[in-house]
Amino acid sequence: MAYNFDEEHHSTYKNTAKWSMANEHFEEEDIIPLWVAEMDFKLPPEIIDRVKARVDEGIFGYTMLTEEVKEVVALWISKRHQMQVNQESVCFSPGVMPAVQASIQAFTNPGDRVIIQTPVYGPFSKVVANTSRELVTNPLQFKNGKYEMDFDDLVKKIEETDAKMLLLCNPHNPVGRVWSLDELQRLGEIVDKYRLLVVSDEIHADLILRDHQHTVFSKVSDTMSKKSVLCFSPSKSFNMAGLNTSFTIIEDEEMRATFQKKLEENYQAMANPISLEAAKSAYEIGEAWLEQCLNYIEGNIHYLREYLSKNIPELKLVNSQGTYLVWIDCRVLGLNQEELFHFLLKKAKVAVNNGFEFGEEGAGFIRMNMACRRATLEEALQRIEKAIKEFRK
Incomplete structure (x- = not known):
């Protein structure tokens, strides 16, 4: 069609x-x-029809993430990004930034340093400040019309500040970089050496332009697959930002439980029944x-x-x-x-x-x-x- x-x-x-x-x-x-x-x-219209059918049911009570939706999300990521996802590692949150906030609160302490790579999505710096953490910037380098990560500066900043976490924008908003496997592997080596946790905002992962390939951050190594938080959402891909739905992938069982507990403490663990139907339909037929x-x-x-x-x-x-x-x-x-x-x-x-x-x-x-x-x-x-x-x- x-x-x-x-x-x-x-x-x-x-x-x-x-x-x-x-x-x-x-x-x-x-x-x-x-x-x-x-x-x-x-x-x-086929997605809208499914949402209408859900509305016609007429009951909109408290809604939890179902195994069926987890499976759909896992299949979408596996197919779209050539990454095998265990559906049990899929968590719900009402948006990527709530997931980032919960990750900061769950895996760092007040006063800890968190690194961002500027120029970057504005709420990154705000969420660090709002959670009483200290912001550290690792600016990207603009060379010959292209942005690159500054790995030397990153190592310097980690050693100087004893940072505990890095917020990665992958692909990068606003500069439009789709980070290569080599770049992400180098980043993975550094954060592994210094024992940083990476929270990777992959909300734009489905929006890759011709001749480029997205690499999910956790694919760079077995270690990173266990020590990273991946944030996905249909909101940008399918124009449903107002439905407040995202999915967080955390492979480590203990980390996942800690993250979900923090979401519950923040009263952000409940899903919206219309949002889940829209997300599920988009991933299935969109x-x-x-x-x-x-x-x-x-x-x-x-x-x-x-x-x-x-x-x-x-x-x-x-x-x-x-x-x-x-x-x-x-x-x-x-x-x-x-x-x-x-x-x-x-x-x-x-x-x-x-x-x-x-x-x-x-x-x-x-x-x-x-x-x-x-x-x-x-x-x-x-x-x-x-x-x-x-x-x-």
């Missing part, structure tokens, strides 16, 4: 942060929102839709690359290997971060993510969402081009 990703839906959205509440959030009218990480695409969606997104990224090269050469697209989020270097404009963000918002009427949200290393960059209709992207780029033409004068 062919799916239509050019169909317009956002005018019917209710109470959504990205569209219906965007003008209020940005205090600006008539903006095109290409910021928050959700798609503008409607789920395929792969064809996902593949077509990825092709469409890749087409958008290609269109963006060509448009910038031809019409707005001041903006440099960082090569994207995964996710539907792109990272754009705007430093040649000579604007500071606030000036850049407000220039795009006020002059172009396009809302993006301010690069500084991801750490000070993001200054001069913006993050832009490509999971939109081509018509939306075209209009946004035309607005930006017009604004920059005025700026050139």
Whole structure:
């Protein structure tokens, strides 16, 4: 079945942060929102029909993760990422960040150091602070238009701070890197030597662009398979972030019990019956839709690359290997971060993510969402081009 990703839906959205509440959030009218990480695409009708059937049952009591759903999740990861998953290692949490928070609380102590690799998803730094841990940054290196891990700096930071945990973004949001097996193996060797626990946010694992291959972090070694926490979710892959569902893979039985106990203490162990049905259905029958969606997104990224090269050469697209989020270097404009963000918002009427949200290393960059209709992207780029033409004068 062919799916239509050019169909317009956002005018019917209710109470959504990205569209219906965007003008209020940005205090600006008539903006095109290409910021928050959700798609503008409607789920395929076959998944919607399953969710409707669940709603028609009419009973929505307290819901727990079932063995059936665990099996579906394990099969999806095994098939999609060539990794054998024991379904008993699958845990539920109401989102990846609640799982990251519970992991920090369960496996470190207040005052312990936790490492993140900036520029990175903003809530990483917030969750470390909110759990009374100390943040340590291991900035990525931007070399020849590509981001790489700085392993020498990582070793230095571990030795200086006695860090206990590393939060890995795999694939990386916002820079779009799909970490190679060699890179992850080198990372695994370091954290094994210094006995760090890795919590790997793999929420974008299903959104890998052509010619690239995702490697689940725990595959790098037998040791890492026992000493890592893997966070997966259908929320980005199938545009269901509002359903608050994620699945955490912890192979070590004792670690898994500790993690689940912390979720219970945080009152985050209960599932949503509609969310579980949507997730289960997506993993069972949604792969064809996902593949077509990825092709469409890749087409958008290609269109963006060509448009910038031809019409707005001041903006440099960082090569994207995964996710539907792109990272754009705007430093040649000579604007500071606030000036850049407000220039795009006020002059172009396009809302993006301010690069500084991801750490000070993001200054001069913006993050832009490509999971939109081509018509939306075209209009946004035309607005930006017009604004920059005025700026050139």
